[in-house]
Amino acid sequence: MTIEIRVHPALSGTMQGDGMLQAEEVMAMMRLHEHGWGAKRIAQEFGCARNTVRRYLREGGVVAYRQPVRRTAFDGLDDWLRERFFRHNGNADVIRQELASEHGIVIGLRSVELRVKPWRRELKAQQRATVRFETPPGHQMQIDFGDTKVWIGGERVRIHLFVGTLGYSRRLHIRPSLRERQADWFEGMEGAFLRFGGVPAEVLIDNAKALVEHHDAVTREVRFNARLHAFARYWGFTPRSCSSGRLERGRPIWP
Numbered sequence: 001m002t003i004e005i006r007v008h009p010a011l012s013g014t015m016q017g018d019g020m021l022q023a024e025e026v027m028a029m030m031r032l033h034e035h036g037w038g039a040k041r042i043a044q045e046f047g048c049a050r051n052t053v054r055r056y057l058r059e060g061g062v063v064a065y066r067q068p069v070r071r072t073a074f075d076g077l078d079d080w081l082r083e084r085f086f087r088h089n090g091n092a093d094v095i096r097q098e099l100a101s102e103h104g105i106v107i108g109l110r111s112v113e114l115r116v117k118p119w120r121r122e123l124k125a126q127q128r129a130t131v132r133f134e135t136p137p138g139h140q141m142q143i144d145f146g147d148t149k150v151w152i153g154g155e156r157v158r159i160h161l162f163v164g165t166l167g168y169s170r171r172l173h174i175r176p177s178l179r180e181r182q183a184d185w186f187e188g189m190e191g192a193f194l195r196f197g198g199v200p201a202e203v204l205i206d207n208a209k210a211l212v213e214h215h216d217a218v219t220r221e222v223r224f225n226a227r228l229h230a231f232a233r234y235w236g237f238t239p240r241s242c243s244s245g246r247l248e249r250g251r252p253i254w255p
Contacts (some may be wrong), residue, residue, distance in 0.1 A: 027054050033057055033072050071106050074115050085116045090123050092116055101149050140167035140240075141200040143189060145208070162188030166196065167204075183208040186231055193235065203232070207239045212241055 025046065032042050039057065043050040074081060081095065088094045092112045099105040099112070146161045160180045165174040173192035176183045185208065193199050207215050214223040222241045232239050 029053060030060075032144045050141055072098075073107050073111070077103070081116060082119060086123065086126075087117050090116070090120060135167035135202075137168040138198065138200055139194075140204055141165065141192060142167060142204040143185070143192075144204075144206045145178075145185075160184065162191075164188060164192035166200070171196065180210065182227060185210055186245075189231075191237075199235050199237050202238050202240050205239060207241055211239070215241055 011146075029042050029046065032041075032045070034186075037045075039050050039053040040052045046053070066240050083100060084095050087094075093109055096107060096109050096112045096114065099107060101162075142165045144163050146163060147158055148161065149156050151157075162175040162177065162184060165171070173188075173195045175188045175191050177187075189203065191216050205211055210226045211224060212222060213225045214221070216222075222243070224239055228239055
């Protein structure tokens with residue numbers, strides 16, 4: 001019995017590179033195989049590799065393209081990247097530097113920008129939904145801690161930086177320390193009062209665990225610890241707390 005299966009020349013031309021074959025070509029292969037043709041004979045007929053024929057026969061038809069899973073330098077860091085993205089107001093270069101200092105990952109700025117791109121729309125939406133809150137002279141000081149790494153005695157050491165910022169003039173007081181304990185917060189505030197020559201009416205805190213015992217993000221209920229209350233009474237200021245991450249470049253933004 002003679003079997004005749006015609007394949008259009010335009011389709012046959014796509015087989016020469018042994019890439020993905022057209023559906024019509026694969027179906028022709030399957031029909032020939034059902035009639036007893038072997039992989040070698042089918043490969044000769046279609047002008048492709050024998051392994052290509054075997055792959056289609058094994059899959060039972062057209063093989064769907066499978067996107068290869070590629071490992072990246074960001075694997076396992078999704079939560080960390082998202083937190084740092086919003087903490088630094090979308091600054092990809094700061095994230096790149098912290099990837100190197102904290103995780104030992106040296107990578108280009110463009111790669112970081114592409115990785116955080118899906119969150120930029122959410123960041124812009126948050127920025128549109130906030131209102132800047134300005135204060136009169138002497139009314140408020142905002143405090144927070146940052147960190148960096150420096151070389152001390154030939155060893156790379158993490159340094160914590162207390163930053164006090166006056167709400168009106170934007171004057172800064174910065175105090176380095178090796179830790180971020182409650183005592184370091186108090187010493188930072190005392191240094192700022194002495195540096196600025198006075199005590200503001202309010203001190204705004206970014207929900208620091210060393211000073212805030214409880215902060216309900218929904219009800220905005222805040223409970224400061226007893227030592228902070230005693231410290232505030234001694235110096236004569238009122239402590240206030242904003243939601244975590246709501247100090248933008250030292251300026252409080254609400255809600």
